[in-house]
Amino acid sequence: MEETETCRICSSSTKLKWPSSLEGELSSNSFAITDAHYGQTSAVYGCSTCGFMQCNDLSDVLSFYETLQDQAYEQGRKERYQQSRALIDYLQKFQKTGSLLDVGAGSGILVEAAAKAGYEATGIEPSRWLQEEAEKLNLSVKKGVLSDLPDEQRFEIITLIDVIEHVVDPLGLLTDIRQRLHNRGLCMVATPDCRSFFARLLGRRWWHYRVAHIGYFDPKTLTLACEKAGFEIIAQKRPGWFFTMDYLWVRVMQYLPKWIRFGPFNWMKRITLPINLRDSLLVVLRVKDS
Ligand SMILES: [Zn+2]
Helix, strand or coil, X not given: CCCCCCCCCCCCCEEEEECCCCCCCCCHHHHCXXXXXXXXXXXXXXXXXXXXXXXXXXCCCHHHHHCCCCHHHHHCHHHHHHXXXXXXXXXXXXXXXXXXXXXXXXXXXXXXXXXXCCCEEEEEECCHHHHHHHHHCCXXXXXXXXXXXXXXXXXXXXXXXXXXXXXXXHHHHHHHHHHCEEEEEEEEEEEEECCCHHHHHHHHHCCCCECCCCEEECHHHHHHHHHHCCEEEEEEECCCEEEEHHHHHHHHHCCCCHHHCCCCCHHHHHCEXXXXXXXXXXXXXXXXXX
C-alpha cells in the first residue's frame, strides 16, 4: 500500500475518505474567497486517531494565494465589515486595547474594524492584489506571511479568521502565532466546523467543502491543535455572518438542479441578512504559562 501523509494535527496515520472531485486545472481562481464550487475538493483523508480531515495532495497552495484576485470579495466589503465588527466587539470582552495582527488579512477589513475600535492594528496577507486594495484604503496590511515579519516583532493579540483551513501546516501556524505573542497574549481563531449539523446533513455538498479548504476542523480537533500549540481556550462560540441576499441566492441555487436555477436579481444586493447556521467555530485562546 502506498504510504500516505500523517495527520497534520496528531501525526497518526490518515486514510482516504473521499477521492478528488476536482474538475479541470487548478488556478488561483479556484482559491477565490468567493468561490462557489461547493463539494469540489482534492482527495480528502481522515485521521485514524483524532478524526482531522486534510487534503494530502495539495501541499503547495501559497503560490495560488500570491496571485489571487477576487473582485467579488471587495464588492462584499460592507457585509464583511459588519462581520469583522461583530468579531472585534466579541474580542473587546477579553482585551480592549493593544497591538493586534490579523493573519491572512485580505484587503484589511478586520484591520479597519480593529483600528476603529482602538487597537493598534496591522495585517499580513500573501495576495498582492488584496494587499494593494488595503493600501489604497490606507490600511496597514503588509504583503507576505507570518514568517516574513521581523523576528523580534511581537503582538498582544493575533487573529486568524477563516484562514487555518487554508494552510498546509495548521499546527505549525498556531505554534508560530504563539511565539509571536507577548506573555498571556490572546489569539482568536475562526474556522468552519465539519461536524456541524449542516456539514453532516449535506455531506460532501456542504458549502465549506471547496478546493481552497485543505484542513477540516471540528470542536475536538481544533481544541487539540490549540492545546498542542501551547494555548488554553478561554472562550468559544458559534459566530454568525452577514451576507447580501444575492450572494446567498447564488449559493442556495447550487443545491438545486441546474434547470431550475435563476437570478439573482439586482435588488438582492441591497439587502443584508445576518445568518447564523452554527457551522463555524470561534475560539479565544490565551498563551499558556510555560
Ligand atoms: Zn489526527
